[in-house]
Amino acid sequence: NAGVTQTPKFRVLKTGQSMTLLCAQDMNHEYMYWYRQDPGMGLRLIHYSVGEGTTAKGEVPDGYNVSRLKKQNFLLGLESAAPSQTSVYFCASSLTSSGLYGYTFGSGTRLTVV
Amino acid sequence: DAKTTQPTSMDCAEGRAANLPCNHSTISGNEYVYWYRQIHSQGPQYIIHGLKNNETNEMASLIITEDRKSSTLILPHATLRDTAVYYCIVRVLNFGNEKLTFGTGTRLTIIP
Numbered sequence: 218n219a220g221v222t223q224t225p226k227f228r229v230l231k232t233g234q235s236m237t238l239l240c241a242q243d244m245n246h247e248y249m250y251w252y253r254q255d256p257g258m259g260l261r262l263i264h265y266s267v268g269e270g271t272t273a274k275g276e277v278p279d280g281y282n283v284s285r286l287k288k289q290n291f292l293l294g295l296e297s298a299a300p301s302q303t304s305v306y307f308c309a310s311s312l313t314s315s316g317l318y319g320y321t322f323g324s325g326t327r328l329t330v331v
Numbered sequence: 332d333a334k335t336t337q338p339t340s341m342d343c344a345e346g347r348a349a350n351l352p353c354n355h356s357t358i359s360g361n362e363y364v365y366w367y368r369q370i371h372s373q374g375p376q377y378i379i380h381g382l383k384n385n386e387t388n389e390m391a392s393l394i395i396t397e398d399r400k401s402s403t404l405i406l407p408h409a410t411l412r413d414t415a416v417y418y419c420i421v422r423v424l425n426f427g428n429e430k431l432t433f434g435t436g437t438r439l440t441i442i443p
Binding site for chain 1: 365367372373374375376377380418432433434435436
């Protein structure tokens with residue numbers, strides 16, 4: 218049981234390049250989330266999904282797009298990367314909408330935009 | 332969601348109980364208290380949560396004061412692997428409230 222798997226683990230992009238971060242969970246969770254964490258700060262919610270085919274904006278959605286075509290996968294896209302998007306990105310999933318049983322997080326993707 | 336206040340850092344001797352406090356004086360009646368931890372550069376890990384009553388699981392105990400304005404996370408026998416940043420989060424459990432707000436937490440260092 219892998220839990221939540223994020224790929225890639227590390228990436229360096231040039232300004233203006235695009236990329237997609239993949240999050241996969243094998244727990245049959247309905248709800249999935251993308252967070253970013255900047256040095257010395259807590260996590261901030263980018264986008265989330267309450268089920269297959271649905272997405273919604275979080276706290277800091279600008280510059281990102283997401284898709285949830287399959288229940289087990291949640292993709293985060295950067296269409297034109299900017300240095301301000303240098304961060305560690307965490308994906309999470311939860312069984313219920315309220316996260317009553319806790320969120321399961323992936324190990325993170327460290328992205329540097331130069 | 333109510334704001335929480337935690338000490339920036341704490342030390343605890345290995346083998347002793349680590350007691351991490353959290354103040355949430357503006358908590359409302361339908362808000363739960365959650366604890367997560369983040370071990371160096373890894374994703375946050377769920378520890379425990381509670382509403383009114385004290386809770387215990389295989390990882391920790393959560394003590395919530397009767398007025399619910401503060402709580403304490405207890406790691407009964409701290410090990411070096413418990414060195415991490417611990418986050419106390421207060422939130423309402425309802426559909427649509429998907430934002431799990433992490434503050435800066437308490438950096439707990441276990442001393443050999």
